[in-house]
Amino acid sequence: xxxxxxxxxxxxxxxxxxxxxxxxxxxxxxxxxxxxxxxxxxxxxxxxxxxxxxxxxxxxxxxxxxxxxxxxxxxxxxxxxxxxxxxxxxxxxxxxxxxxxxxxxxxxxxxxxxxxxxxxxxxxxxxxxxxxxxxxxxxxxxxxxxxxxxxxxxxxxxxxxxxxxxxx
Amino acid sequence: xxxxxxxxxxxxxxxxxxxxxxxxxxxxxxxxxxxxxxxxxxxxxxxxxxxxxxxxxxxxxxxxxxxxxxxxxxxxxxxxxxxxxxxxxxxxxxxxxxxxxxxxxxxxxxxxxxxxxxxxxxxxxxxxxxxxxxxxxxxxxxxxxxxxxxxxxxxxxxxxxxxxxxxx
DNA sequence: CGGAATTATTTTAAGCTTCAAATATCCGCT
DNA sequence: AGCGGATATTTGAAGCTTAAAATAATTCCG
Numbered sequence: 003x004x005x006x007x008x009x010x011x012x013x014x015x016x017x018x019x020x021x022x023x024x025x026x027x028x029x030x031x032x033x034x035x036x037x038x039x040x041x042x043x044x045x046x047x048x049x050x051x052x053x054x055x056x057x058x059x060x061x062x063x064x065x066x067x068x069x070x071x072x073x074x075x076x077x078x079x080x081x082x083x084x085x086x087x088x089x090x091x092x093x094x095x096x097x098x099x100x101x102x103x104x105x106x107x108x109x110x111x112x113x114x115x116x117x118x119x120x121x122x123x124x125x126x127x128x129x130x131x132x133x134x135x136x137x138x139x140x141x142x143x144x145x146x147x148x149x150x151x152x153x154x155x156x157x158x159x160x161x162x163x164x165x166x167x168x169x170x
Numbered sequence: 171x172x173x174x175x176x177x178x179x180x181x182x183x184x185x186x187x188x189x190x191x192x193x194x195x196x197x198x199x200x201x202x203x204x205x206x207x208x209x210x211x212x213x214x215x216x217x218x219x220x221x222x223x224x225x226x227x228x229x230x231x232x233x234x235x236x237x238x239x240x241x242x243x244x245x246x247x248x249x250x251x252x253x254x255x256x257x258x259x260x261x262x263x264x265x266x267x268x269x270x271x272x273x274x275x276x277x278x279x280x281x282x283x284x285x286x287x288x289x290x291x292x293x294x295x296x297x298x299x300x301x302x303x304x305x306x307x308x309x310x311x312x313x314x315x316x317x318x319x320x321x322x323x324x325x326x327x328x329x330x331x332x333x334x335x336x337x338x
Numbered sequence: 339c340g341g342a343a344t345t346a347t348t349t350t351a352a353g354c355t356t357c358a359a360a361t362a363t364c365c366g367c368t
Numbered sequence: 369a370g371c372g373g374a375t376a377t378t379t380g381a382a383g384c385t386t387a388a389a390a391t392a393a394t395t396c397c398g
Contacts, residue, residue, distance in 0.1 A: 024302050037248070041332060085384070135192045158308060249355070252358095
């Protein structure tokens with residue numbers, strides 16, 4: 003049986019928005035990121051039995067041998083404070099992190115990798131870097147450079163659109 | 171060069187830091203995506219009281235007036251089946267979706283937007299498109315085009331690196 | 339000094355997400 | 369018909385994530 007012809011509402015749906023290009027770009031960007039992220043998550047899990055959030059947290063700490071506060075981690079990972087509290091709790095429990103109260107500020111907790119945590123992270127990081135290289139294998143060096151530059155521009159463009167960014 | 175593909179373990183043993191550019195590119199891409207996604211999530215919540223996953227699901231359904239099965243949704247959104255089951259459950263509960271058993275296959279559930287769901291989605295989608303445009307405002311039309319092309323290439327490169335993709 | 343505002347963290351409730359196991363149904367084949 | 373494998377969905381357990389409220393400690397400033 004034939005479908006009923008398009009009504010006004012359906013036509014409105016067909017009408018391309020004013021910014022269809024940007025929307026398509028965003029969706030493509032999201033698809034790319036999700037595709038790669040999902041594969042990395044699976045490989046981390048299958049190869050090392052670790053979740054992506056834990057890996058990400060350990061990656062932050064690997065760059066700060068003297069440790070960081072939970073707030074620092076929260077800001078760098080762009081996740082909520084409460085989220086970090088739970089992640090840290092589980093990683094301390096498993097012996098990958100140690101946590102102590104900051105010497106100069108009794109509100110703050112400083113966390114750092116244990117020897118175990120560091121050793122495990124180094125092994126995972128090497129595999130991770132290779133996996134990422136594999137995913138981007140199809141791009142030339144120039145294309146990587148251009149993409150890098152355009153994403154930097156995108157980041158600053160998006161940042162400018164954030165509320166409370168009225169000042170240059 | 172690398173005529174023979176190395177397996178994960180072998181790659182992990184490659185000289186460390188060999189693919190720093192790709193790694194930096196990936197981290198930048200991730201930062202961009204997270205930045206934009208977090209802002210969109212906040213605005214959807216504050217403006218419409220809807221979560222991003224619900225918006226994404228409704229977006230899929232808006233393009234399929236006759237409905238889709240849960241599996242279709244799961245594949246398109248690149249999330250697990252169980253995830254979709256829960257999301258759909260809550261959206262049916264709130265009156266945005268209707269669900270019925272597929273006529274030709276009693277295993278499958280076909281879901282579609284209710285009138286309420288469609289009306290609410292249209293309003294949200296218009297705002298969403300404008301927000302995205304705002305985030306990418308700092309890019310010229312040419313830059314958008316180049317980025318689009320490079321991301322398409324990235325997607326196909328990443329896809330080629332997926333297991334079970336040995337054939338071209 | 340003392341109060342107000344800020345900052346660091348935790349807690350709680352709700353929802354999202356995955357994986358793996360369990361059900362139910364369908365399809366192809368003999 | 370009926371068996372066996374594939375497909376669609378649900379369920380359950382564990383973990384991730386957020387927002388908002390609560391707690392605790394610091395800093396600012398008059």
